[in-house]
Amino acid sequence: MNQMNLADFHLTLQVMDNIDAGVVILDRNYTVMAWNTFMQAYSGINADRIIGRNLFDVVEDLPIEWLKNKIKSTFKLRMRSFTGWEDRPQIFNFQNFSPISGGSSLMYQNMTLTPLKSLSGEYSHICMTITDVSDIAKNKTHLRESNEQLTHLSMTDRLTQLYNRGHWESCLLEEFERCRQLQQPATLVMFDIDHFKKVNDTHGHIAGDGVIRTVASLLRRTKRQSDIAGRYGGEEFGVILPNTTAEMGLYFTERLRKRVEKAAVAVDVRSINVTISLGVSEWHSGFRTYEAWLENADNALYESKQNGRNQTTVSNVIIPESELAILS
Structure with missing residues (x-):
């Protein structure tokens, strides 16, 4: 070299x-x-x-x-x-x-x-x-984690840590479309806390928030991992049960109802007991929109409240003649 x-x-x-x-x-x-x-x-x-x-x-x-x-x-x-x-x-x-x-x-x-x-x-x-x-x-x-956290916050209800109404309804729409395409069962459950206004008026809003958090916690423990739970608004909740018939949905709602009935929410030195009323609606090919499915479950919930509360009503799906004519 x-x-x-x-x-x-x-x-x-x-x-x-x-x-x-x-x-x-x-x-x-x-x-x-x-x-x-x-x-x-x-x-x-x-x-x-x-x-x-x-x-x-x-x-x-x-x-x-x-x-x-x-x-x-x-x-x-x-x-x-x-x-x-x-x-x-x-x-x-x-x-x-x-x-x-x-x-x-x-x-x-x-x-x-x-x-x-x-x-x-x-x-x-x-x-x-x-x-x-x-x-x-x-x-x-760090950026990825921050974005994931922001995404989580945008779809999560702050009080219950369940899905918020907007995201939960988008999940309901997806499940509705899946049922229409695959013709597979799914069941929708809507429920709310009985006499919740009385809880707020008697014990205050902080106690009311404690009741909502307790019910949400019991809901998380009762549902399956595949079930989609959200806070619909105020004291009302919604749960989507994929691949589930109304009969199977009734088994879920009764387990949840009994757990809530036995639970007690401790507020200072007081203990608050509440109950829930529930409506169950299985997807039906006659539903033209997910809103119709939601309305059917809400009607079943209303029936539970009319009949004395602290109970589950399974909807008997009746499609109006006007909708049947459109479907045919």
Whole structure:
């Protein structure tokens, strides 16, 4: 190697050692040919301990099979490949010491694999570049979490932590359309707290809020994971029971009704007992809109209240002749 080539090589080594990224050069047998200052600092492995040795024999906790397959694929395709932190947060198990990471100990990494040609023109080596993207990952993760939280807040009732009316009604519309397309059963339950105005007038609105929260908690414990519960407004609630007949819905409502009847809401030194009235309506092909289904369940709820409260009424679906004419 002449003097000019040696000078160029010396300059290249200085750049590689001072670049703010990890640089590792491997041959086809995964023997380490270069290991820059970044890799030494974060791995704790000096260059003289690893150069000339197999990468996987020296460095622990590497995704061995996955990384070997990536390297083999890069050699085969003879083109650069890239892996982002969102696909695999880490390649090397490095700790993050940067203050911008906000205390995160995990160094998020991007990796680029570049096939290198020898003087003979053969692709004989791989250059692995490891970039610390912890600050980007942290900011993007924070943004994603914030957006998820905002989405959750936009569809959640603050008092009960159930779905709010707007989101719950959109779920009802989706279930209505699903029933129409698949002709599968679903049941809608509407219920409210009996004599709730009296609770507010007698015990105050704070006690009333406590009653609503208790009923909502009992509802969450009684429903299945697939059931969709929401606060419809005030003391009224709605529950969508997918793949459920009215008979099965009655079993659910009676369990809920009895749990509410036995429960007591503690307010200061007092204890408040309440009951609920419920209406059950199974989806029917005669319903032209989800509002008609909702109205049918509400009518059944009204019937429960007219008949003495603290009970469930299952609707007998009767389609008006005017709607039957339209359907035919």
